[in-house]
Amino acid sequence: MRLTLSVWIFIALILTSLSALAKPPNQAQSVAPLEVYSIKVDYGNGQILVEGAGLDPASATATLAGVALTLNPISTDTHLLFDYSTSVAEVVNSPGNYILVITTAGGSFTTSTFIPFGLAYNPPSGDPCPCQGEWDYFSSTASPNGYYGLTPYCSEDNADFVTVQFYDTPVGNYWVSWTSWDSASATGSCAQYIDGPTRTLTTEDQFNACAGYLRNIIQVWGSGGNTCLY
Incomplete structure (x- = not known):
């Protein structure tokens, strides 16, 4: 059976309407690449400060010597603050180089960090000079x-x-x-x-x-x- 011109036009209109109603494909959200500028260990307060760009605290995680660190809620896109627990100090208990891994949605960063003494060390409190x-x-x-x-x-x-x-x-x-x-x-x-x-x-x-x-x-x-x- 041959289709008349009016039928073809009707079919074309239907296909056009369906195409307009179809959702566009999801576009991947842009994620800033992870960049690490410096890493500082605050032995007295039991924390590790990471400075950089694209640090994305919403997705950031880290491990030291294979043990998970806890992300502090005051972290930002340029400063990540990680608290280390007793379980970390049990592994990092003597001077040496330990692997620190930082991972965000923008990538992963791995470095060997020198720890000059066990993380259980805490300066005595009450000294006239805090250093x-x-x-x-x-x-x-x-x-x-x-x-x-x-x-x-x-x-x-x-x-x-x-x-x-x-x-x-x-x-x-x-x-x-x-x-x-x-x-x-x-x-x-x-x-x-x-x-x-x-x-x-x-x-x-x-x-x-x-x-x-x-x-x-x-x-x-x-x-x-x-x-x-x-």
Whole structure:
């Protein structure tokens, strides 16, 4: 049976209507690629800070030495904060290199991270200087995990800034302990630059305690004759 022109037109209209009603195919949502710029371990607070781009906290996960880390809810697309639990500290319990894996919808990043001591370590609380825990640890630990017995590479001491630095040439470690105070804003900080977080000082008494601690290191071990880099 031959179809008339009017029938063909009717069929064409039906097909056109069905095509208009059909849903367009789903387009894949664009996901920013994962980029990691730096990784910092805050031993005192039991956290690992990842800085980068496209970090996507909605999909981010991480493991250290194969053990899952817990994503802190304050994480953003540029800063991921992971809390590590006792189960992580049980595995990462001594100095060494451990594999850190970060995964998001934008990709995966794997690196070997040096941990200078077991993550169970926590600086003692209540010290006049909040950096004393780190400084006590590193100044009493021999190379390569500390600078016990080394002579300072350099030191700097003035009214609002004190630093003492050690260059462990055989293993390529550069240890930088420092504290500073800004009288105008009444704020300050201290840090073990290589392997510890920067801690905020809220009073000048804290600064004096930190400065006195570092001045004692200089007095005991002597001061190097080089220009300090930091």
